[in-house]
Amino acid sequence: MTNISNAFKNKKAFIGFVVACDPNFEKSIDYVKTLADAGTDVIEIGVPFSDPIADGPVIQEAGLRAFKNGVSTKRVFEMVAKIREKTTVPLVLLVYLNNIFKYGYDKFFSACQQLNINGVIIPDLPVEERSEVAVFAKKADCSLIPLVAPTSGNRIKKIVAGTDGFVYAVSSLGVTGARDRITTDLDTMVSNIKRFTDAPIAVGFGIHSPEQAVEIAKTADGVIVGSAIVKIIAQEGTHAEEKLIDYVSNMKKALKQPETNRI
Known part of the structure; x- marks a missing residue:
């Protein structure tokens, strides 16, 4: 069982997302520890990219702030090294393929292994091209987290094959961002995914309450939860700790309610 899988053991997992170097290098380190200490089970760290096809306005703006702060893939690894001095919380990088390619596949995943980065989400990596990356991820004991969309249909079996971390189920078409209503039939979608994998399934895109x-x-x-957390950081800047703790606490309480454990 991987570190990520352990985060789901006997409970519903809360996964939070931050953008590296937003609002700055030091505070993004502090905020990962804040989220972990507040009870976040897995933390995704977004590596900013110039053409983030999956990111909505809130995360795009955070990426622009991070670029002003000199973010780079190398800088993200330096940030994770500092985080690992403070917490053992499972970490997942959300990173676009070009960043990995430019850094070098072997070099990138070797750094993930050295820093105990437990998984990687690559939004623009189609399953047909996954094998060229998977060999390096496997060597580094780093889970490739697949994304399943509402339109994945008969591709689901192929997408989730070999998953050993968790499956990221995309709740809505489009980009990230808080939504008042989720119109996708998530019960059916999750049931379809469970036909082909025993890995945990976490739902994202638009979840905020x-x-x-x-x-x-x-x-x-x-x-x-991504945009809702990034929005708190955008609003509070370098003084977001209290709001982040309150937010995580409320979400964790919700996930502990009896009705969430009916399956």
């Missing part, structure tokens, strides 16, 4: 978390966790194994 405790009420949504309760509903989603009735069938899924965890929820992923």
Whole structure:
């Protein structure tokens, strides 16, 4: 069982997301520790990219702030090294393929192994091209986290094959960002994914409220929150700790409610 899988053991996992070097290098380190200490089970760290096809406005703006702060793939690894001095929370990088290619596949995943980065999400890596990256990830004992969209259909089996971390189920078409309503039939979607994998399934894209978390966790194994956390950091700047702790606490309470454990 991987570190990531352990985060789902006997509970519904709360997965939080931050953008590296937002609002700055030091505070992004502090905020990862804040989220971990508040009970976040897995933390995704976004590596900013110039053409982030999956990111909505809130995360795009955070990426622009990070670029002003001199973010780079190398700088992200330096940040993770500092984080690992403070917490053992499972970490996942969300990174676009060009960043990995430019850094070098072997060099990138070797750094992941050295820093105990437990998984990588690559939004623009189609399953047909995954093998060229998978060999390096496997060598580094780093899980490749697949994304399943509402339109994945008969490709789901191929997409989730060999998954040993968790499956990222995309709740809505489009880009990231808080949504008041999730119109996808998530019960059916999660059930379809479970036909082909025993890996935990976490739902993301648009999730931001405790009420949504309760509903989603009735069938899924965890929820992923990105834009709502990044928005708190955007609003609070270098003084976001209290708001982040409150937010995580409310989401964790929601995931512990009896109705989320019906499956």
